[in-house]
Amino acid sequence: MKNLYIKILLFLPVFYLAQIPTIETGDGKGGYEKSNQVVLQKLNIETKITGRISTNTVTMVLKNNSDRLREGRVTFPLPEGVNASGYALDINGKLRNAVPVEKEKAKEVYETIKKRNIDPGILEKVEGNSFRTTVYPITANGG
Template sequence: MLFVHPLYAEANETDNVGQFHFVDGQGQWQEPALVLESDFDVRISGLIADSRLLRRFRNTSDRWREGVFVFPLPEKASVYGLTMKVGERTIEGKVQPKETARRTYEKAKQAGQHAANVEQQRPNLFTARVANIPPGETVSVELKYQQPVQYQAGVFELTVPTTLTPRYMPGKALSAAPDQWQGGWAVPTTEVPDAVAISPFTVNPGDVADDSHRAVINLVIDSGLPLESVSSPSHRLAT
């Protein structure tokens, strides 16, 4: 999914909860940005969960920057909506072939336009790039997706992923490194040529503010039948 919008026009259109990094002109990752907000609004109807994921970020530097955001989604999620907000501008995404979207994004970035490109690297791993973020400006990315609710032996189960974990990169390292879209801790290999795209750097707790990298998850359950209880094996719930 791709967004492009000119700067001068009015809009008309996980130990880490995701990760967002600024990159320099050569595409190398730099310091993490402050994550202001991460909200999951999940509405469950029977065996379908409809989710709205909203994340806001601020360019804490004094320069115009490009940002890279790597985040997980459920493996069987189906994305159907994507919106980017920069200041007062709202930009709706549209689907394009991957290579076409990359070329359009790079062209818009070089022209000084607001642009974002979101790619699915794996069934449960996505990468978003946001170009030309103004100094001190807030950028929000809203993603809408649906996923099936698992059911077995009288128990309904839903997983909301918030953490990126390191992946095993088999194969031998390639001698020629890619000339663009870099930024991971792993190098391309004979079996994983896109290793740089699926190995984002992690953010240490000491590198972010105390109120950063936090998530709020709200679920509304319409199961269609009485439930005996609602529980989570990992977090306390307020029901």
């Protein structure tokens, strides 16, 4: 996996561009901290406008600057009244679309699959109108 691509389909107005995602790195013990080990290498936003609705596809490319596999947690705020309508991870060139499940079931599945070094992809709504996804594994040394 050269780079990890995250694609998120959003219905947003143009002012979404002012929102900044944050990235935290997992410590392997369930805790997260802000660091420069995993960074947002590329952010691409494609917008399609149909009538009064804009559909934005946001692609984030994460880069791991450390010398070991990392887990990253990406949190991004959205304006009030705006929601994520889709989520997918690009794994080895193939998009893996998300399937909606209850929060507890999602955490259980995530931990089970993570043990196999595969990221099932979870997008959850957190405080305010922010969304968070946990990404694992993020390959070492940007590779």
